[in-house]
Amino acid sequence: MSDYRAPVEDMDFVLQHVVNVGRFADFEPFSHVDAREIAGLLDEAGRFFSEVVAPTNRIGDTQGSQRNADGSVTTPDGVADAYRKLVDAGWGAIAFDPEYGGGGFPWVIGIAVQEMLTSANMGFSLCPLLTQGAIHALDVHGSAQQKLDWVPKMVTGEWTGTMNLTEPHAGSDVGALTSKAERRDDGTYGITGQKIFITWGEHDVADNIVHLVLARTADAPPGTKGISLFIVPKFLLNDDGTPGERNTLECVSLEHKLGIHCSPTAVMSFDDATGYLIGEEQTGMRSMFTMMNSARLSVGLEGLAVAERSYQQATQYAFERTQGARPDRAKGESAPIVEHPDVRRMLLTIKAYIEAMRCLCYLNAAALDDGHHAADAEARAAGIELAEVLTPLSKAWCTDLGNELTSLGVQVHGGMGFIEETGAAQHLRDIRIGAIYEGTNGIQAIDLIGRKLPMRDGAAIGDLLDQAEQLANSLTGDLVTFTQPLLDGVAAARQAGDWLLANRGDDSLAGATAYLRLLATVIGGWLMTKSAVAAQTELANGATGDQADFYEQKLVTTEFYVTQLLPSQFGLLPSITGGFDLIGAFQPAG
Numbered sequence: 221m222s223d224y225r226a227p228v229e230d231m232d233f234v235l236q237h238v239v240n241v242g243r244f245a246d247f248e249p250f251s252h253v254d255a256r257e258i259a260g261l262l263d264e265a266g267r268f269f270s271e272v273v274a275p276t277n278r279i280g281d282t283q284g285s286q287r288n289a290d291g292s293v294t295t296p297d298g299v300a301d302a303y304r305k306l307v308d309a310g311w312g313a314i315a316f317d318p319e320y321g322g323g324g325f326p327w328v329i330g331i332a333v334q335e336m337l338t339s340a341n342m343g344f345s346l347c348p349l350l351t352q353g354a355i356h357a358l359d360v361h362g363s364a365q366q367k368l369d370w371v372p373k374m375v376t377g378e379w380t381g382t383m384n385l386t387e388p389h390a391g392s393d394v395g396a397l398t399s400k401a402e403r404r405d406d407g408t409y410g411i412t413g414q415k416i417f418i419t420w421g422e423h424d425v426a427d428n429i430v431h432l433v434l435a436r437t438a439d440a441p442p443g444t445k446g447i448s449l450f451i452v453p454k455f456l457l458n459d460d461g462t463p464g465e466r467n468t469l470e471c472v473s474l475e476h477k478l479g480i481h482c483s484p485t486a487v488m489s490f491d492d493a494t495g496y497l498i499g500e501e502q503t504g505m506r507s508m509f510t511m512m513n514s515a516r517l518s519v520g521l522e523g524l525a526v527a528e529r530s531y532q533q534a535t536q537y538a539f540e541r542t543q544g545a546r547p548d549r550a551k552g553e554s555a556p557i558v559e560h561p562d563v564r565r566m567l568l569t570i571k572a573y574i575e576a577m578r579c580l581c582y583l584n585a586a587a588l589d590d591g592h593h594a595a596d597a598e599a600r601a602a603g604i605e606l607a608e609v610l611t612p613l614s615k616a617w618c619t620d621l622g623n624e625l626t627s628l629g630v631q632v633h634g635g636m637g638f639i640e641e642t643g644a645a646q647h648l649r650d651i652r653i654g655a656i657y658e659g660t661n662g663i664q665a666i667d668l669i670g671r672k673l674p675m676r677d678g679a680a681i682g683d684l685l686d687q688a689e690q691l692a693n694s695l696t697g698d699l700v701t702f703t704q705p706l707l708d709g710v711a712a713a714r715q716a717g718d719w720l721l722a723n724r725g726d727d728s729l730a731g732a733t734a735y736l737r738l739l740a741t742v743i744g745g746w747l748m749t750k751s752a753v754a755a756q757t758e759l760a761n762g763a764t765g766d767q768a769d770f771y772e773q774k775l776v777t778t779e780f781y782v783t784q785l786l787p788s789q790f791g792l793l794p795s796i797t798g799g800f801d802l803i804g805a806f807q808p809a810g
């Protein structure tokens with residue numbers, strides 16, 4: 221298993237030049253944030269995650285979390301200790317409100333730190349990820365007392381959170397769930413039902429687990445409209461706020477999975493467990509969406525983070541492994557495989573996509589910061605709209621790419637990639653789930669064409685494409701090589717979007733996934749071109765030494781992305797506009 225080194229230079233580059241993080245200093249809650257100090261902060265975080273969390277990745281996979289006979293769960297050796305160190309260091313709390321004990325940084329800085337946590341150990345990272353989602357739901361929809369009771373300990377990480385939606389017959393169709401909530405005289409509810417696939421549903425790393433559970437009251441209408449959301453803690457609280465009596469819920473088994481073995485995926489049984497209603501009855505889906513939108517960006521980030529770890533490992537291997545001849549080497553001398561054009565192409569493909577994904581995910585997070593904290597209402601509305609458009613792209617594109625790029629990481633290793641001992645395969649196994657949970661990528665594509673594309677009659681996405689077009693037309697010097705592919709990408713995305721808006725129903729549903737891929741690749745092309753302009757400017761301003769090397773490499777990866785990877789996706793147009801007839805004519809034997 222390779223070491224992990226946080227790619228701080230690229231993170232800081234994206235924050236400064238793509239997201240323009242410095243502007244957040246004008247936002248009242250972030251006036252203490254000095255953009256010039258962010259690289260130092262990321263360096264410090266990078267050291268922590270490399271030294272404390274990354275070493276748990278391998279044992280997390282090989283040992284996995286285990287359920288004991290009494291229903292308790294033991295996490296792999298070293299995980300509880302690393303978690304306690306994370307809580308003590310406060311890295312999980314960095315982007316939360318200081319009122320709750322958080323660090324008060326913009327969400328986009330929190331996302332950069334979360335990328336490191338996820339690269340260090342994806343299975344481990346899911347515990348803070350789910351907690352974050354639960355905090356968001358409580359912060360937006362909980363009562364003042366609920367916030368006081370639960371949120372501060374969740375922000376520090378002393379207590380963790382979960383999200384209990386899925387039931388055996390209710391997965392993508394959450395509205396089919398049947399867990400029951402019975403109103404009691406004291407205002408609490410008795411929650412009864414079984415939930416499956418509950419991430420970090422039971423464990424030994426924290427003193428309490430705050431389950432957020434979707435259930436249905438007796439008189440609720442069917443479907444999503446009738447769902448309510450409840451806080452159902454593992455331990456009820458004593459009068460002084462400390463964990464007390466054990467609630468009547470338990471982990472009845474853990475799933476055996478393809479990857480993320482460190483993360484205990486629990487089947488949870490609730491037997492008249494005490495629950496506290498969040499918001500009003502039958503508004504549960506709204507609260508759950510707050511939680512899921514937060515989690516969807518974080519899951520997209522997993523694609524980026526695990527691809528980064530896989531890339532670092534593959535690169536190291538490509539320098540160490542010698543095989544085959546090269547014209548510039550002595551006769552009979554084996555060359556490191558990194559010298560072979562095909563291996564180098566694989567590494568460059570991974571690296572270029574990683575950089576594009578980082579731009580997209582960070583822009584998505586920054587849009588959330590704008591949406592919540594910008595001074596004027598118009599800017600807040602624009603931030604929310606941008607975040608809504610980008611979220612399905614971040615979630616689905618980055619996790620699809622995470623799958624493809626970690627597979628390339630295995631390929632770079634040749635046969636040793638297929639052998640578990642190298643650890644290259646773990647990245648591929650771990651990220652496989654990213655395309656499935658938090659709404660499958662198919663559901664993300666449906667969200668994109670059904671809800672996001674029609675926003676302002678297509679103008680929400682159209683405005684982004686306009687910005688890409690303007691940038692393409694403004695390029696000068698060497699960067700004019702970016703102009704035509706970017707303009708072609710914009711034209712293809714426009715043509716596809718127009719067709720989907722004009723052809724609703726099964727015709728557009730059949731093209732949704734291909735459209736998501738095309739649109740995300742084009743948005744990635746726009747952001748990579750922005751990166752190239754910034755790198756060129758820094759070089760023109762006299763950057764030297766390591767910095768100049770970094771900017772020159774940035775010009776290589778961005779040019780490769782825009783002139784080679786982007787055009788490779790234009791062939792998706794026939795899939796987007798092909799309609800349903802041919803697909804419908806296919807009759808799989810059932």
Ligand SMILES: Cc1cc2nc3c(=O)[nH]c(=O)nc-3n(C[C@H](O)[C@H](O)[C@H](O)COP(=O)(O)OP(=O)(O)OC[C@H]3O[C@@H](n4cnc5c(N)ncnc54)[C@H](O)[C@@H]3O)c2cc1C
Nearest residue numbers: 383384385386391392417418419485656657658659660662
């Ligand atoms: C490791 C792991 C961790 C998880 N963690 C959690 C958790 O913490 N909390 C939680 O509540 N859940 C969790 N889940 C559940 C996860 O969110 C669901 O598995 C996911 O939403 C898909 O639901 P499903 O498995 O029932 O698949 P299904 O809904 O049965 O989908 C099967 C296939 O059909 C497609 N499909 C379904 N409906 C449609 C449609 N309308 N249109 C087009 N295609 C469709 C899907 O895209 C998919 O390809 C987890 C799952 C796993 C495996």
